[in-house]
Amino acid sequence: MNTPLRRISRFVALLFAALLVSSTVIQFVQAPSIDARPGNTRTTLDSYSRDRGSIIVGDTPIARSVATPRDQIAYQRTYPDAKLYSQVTGYFSVVYGAGGGLEGSADDLLAGTADQLFYRRVTDVLTGRQVSGASLRLTIDAKAQEAADQALGDQRGAVVALDPRTGAILAMVSHPQYDPNQLASHDGGTQQKAWTQDNSAASYQPIVNRAIGGNLYPPGSVFKIVTAAAALENGVVTPQTQIPAPARLDLPQTSVGLPNENGQACGANDRTTLQHALEISCNTAMGYLGMQLGADRLGAEAEKFGFGQTLRVPTRVSPSAFPTDLDQAQTARAAIGQESVRVTPLQVAMVAAAVANKGVVMKPYLVQDVLASDLSTIDEAQPEQLGQAMSEQTAATLTQMLIGVVQQGTGTPAQIPGVQVAGKTGTAEQGNGKPPHAWFTAFAPANDPKVAVAVVVEDGGNAGSEAAGGRNAGPVAKAVIEAVLNR
């Protein structure tokens, strides 16, 4: 029986050889392609198991990774002050990826895969240190952020505050808020529930950062700053010129015309100055200026403020839009911020900041420093000019006019004792019987601006259809300015 035994032993050896070969094929030959396969949970989990950098406001992390030695994912992303900063940080979710804010837009820095970190990564590998991501220190002023959040209360809307001299974003709040901790949960069910909730129309999509993205808002009267700047820059008016300001401005090819909010003329003999027109937010006078300027010149001015540009702070900012191919009637309506003019609150803050900064528009940014894991600085933000929206002279003139708005015009709710505030209100009609959006944009102190702010309260906020920019959005802007100045 030994002969067949020997033969079958060779067959058994063949069986084992087949197993050696198949294992080698899987673990050596095919391993790279199997690793790269979409849906390979291990590869995904690996990328979620890196020590990700923190996002820091002041000295306090608002997003950081905590080691979870007993979990299948080595680190848990946590957001200590989750709601307040939800739209700034964004989320970092095993299922839904990194997005919604800096988590998504600065992912390569936080994860440590950015090109800037190449040499550091190499030294990490050589010295045997665990490769870790860079941390971001933000330009956000915690007090301004808190003040904006509190003043907005439970109303939907957004607040953006800038340092007009640099473009640094001091506050960025969007209501409603969400809790990125839920999305970063390592529990699939919690994540999924939160994701549905955060994206649902019924809960007004809290995941959308209304300050810089999402569906843009009609600006209403805050756009009149742009119209006024265009008119002054193009020599259509001087501050002393008397311009037509009837109760209703006749528009070509319409029967309704352009009425004033209160149905009255803005001055004696149906005429007024630009100064007064801005103070009481006179529609007919600004509509008239718009028609005088024409859509092209108005659009060109808007562009100088940054309309139409896709900015990254580094989170992507939706470009604000000034419509093209407008006829005369549409141009008049666009001049008062209606028609299909659409803006982000950040863009409105940039308009105010440009006036405050002698006409120079600064590029907004959110990240002050990029820090290595040992807290040494890798990169530091350098303020950048985006362009010149108007002459220094025009800026000075406009500043005086905007001071008037707050002193004796529609913007009185934003008055701060001992501080000269320059601002502009807006009450943007939405049509369809929906309550208007209440707007306010301002900068202060007027003679030495340190902060420019834009506030939008969606659908009239608590005031509903009775909403007006000054009354509803003004106090929010005031709270933010106070927080920055009393720092």
Next chain:
Amino acid sequence: MTTTVATLVPRTRRNVELLLLLVAVGLVLLAWVNVDLGVRETVPAQLLTVGGGLLGLSLAFHLVIRWKASYADPVLLPIATLLNGFGLVMIHRIDLAGGRDGLDSNAGKQLVWTALSVVIAATVVVVLRDHRLLQRKTFTAMALGLVLLLLPLVPFLGTEIYGSRIWIRLGPLSFQPGEIAKLTITVFFAGYLVQARDVLSLAGRKVLGFTFPRMRDLGPILVAWVVSILVLVAEKDLGSSLLFFGLFVGMLYIATERTSWVVLGLLMFAGSAYVAYLLFGHVQERVMLWLDPFSASSLAVSDQIAKGLMGMAAGGLFGTGLGQGRPWLVAFADSDFIFPSFGEELGLFGVFALLALYAIFVERGLRTALGVRDGFGKLLAFGLSFSVALQCFVVIGGVTRVIPLTGLTTPFMSQGGSSLLANWTLMALLLRISDQARRPVPEAKPLPRDEPGRVGENTEVVRVR
């Protein structure tokens, strides 16, 4: 007269076994510490108690062998210990990932089964003085085997788990009788074939150069074929039917030395496999998963193979290290898919080492078959070691896509008591036969030179073949 050929002095090699055993237990404990450091960053608290227990258990078995089977193969027990220990470590590792620990965990239960298995295996070595005693129980073994194999089909006793009806449940205990049936049926095959080998190998008709057997001698092979088909159909246990059939054909070949039996067997197997493929949806699914586990239609059925492959790929050449991979992402990471779990954490090198251990185990078994002098012992030793080889091939080949996945336990390592018990008993039988094979023949009395006439009395009649 001077002898020119040096005769090998038979040696017990018991000290070699002791040394290898210490190495095996040491490696297992090292792996255990590795896992706990990797997962929990602590040294296991019960290292001394459980480690001491494992050492004590294996040393006790070693002493039993010294006492009752002193010429047994010295490599079998260390390999079984090492594989069983590594299995325990991996089961414990999967437990930790699932938040389980302690005696109620899978590893805890497996530890209890290990102890029970070792005790029973040692008992077999003590009680079974000579493997030839089993030859008398040939038909008892067959009856027992058939009963065990069909037991899961009994209503209320058998339960279907994960699509296969191969379990019986008695109160809190569940058991896979097929694992024990593997042993009794091997005993039956060996006993039957030793009796029938002459008639099977000599009588027959010659067709195309092959001598084909007579119909009436074909009876048992037909019965074996029918039973394996029955198991396949009724219990949906593809792996076991493959194992039984392969085992029978292999043993038939050894007994009769006729290639025609193998050809006939393979033809029958191919035919029945093809019919099964045409008739049964679950067989078609297995084939689809085998050919392309990553296709959308395959993933819709099961992502188990795909995930196992991803695990092995993640391990690469060197593995992630014990306790540092994610083997639990695969379903049954501690039973059917324990091999990919090792692939992920120990890498290709670890997998090669494990395969080498199995190969050596089988090789020692086959060597025992070559060495033992009685036909029954030869067939039994061959059958036992060949079944281990086949089982390795079927389960590991299944997870590494050599053949379609059929679901069998990985010998000694998979989580599950019946399998462990069966494999330890299998090893005990091999030890017993190897003791017989390696034991020196009772020495013939030295012949007085001046009495040549008495030679005839001492001549042993050796039957060739």
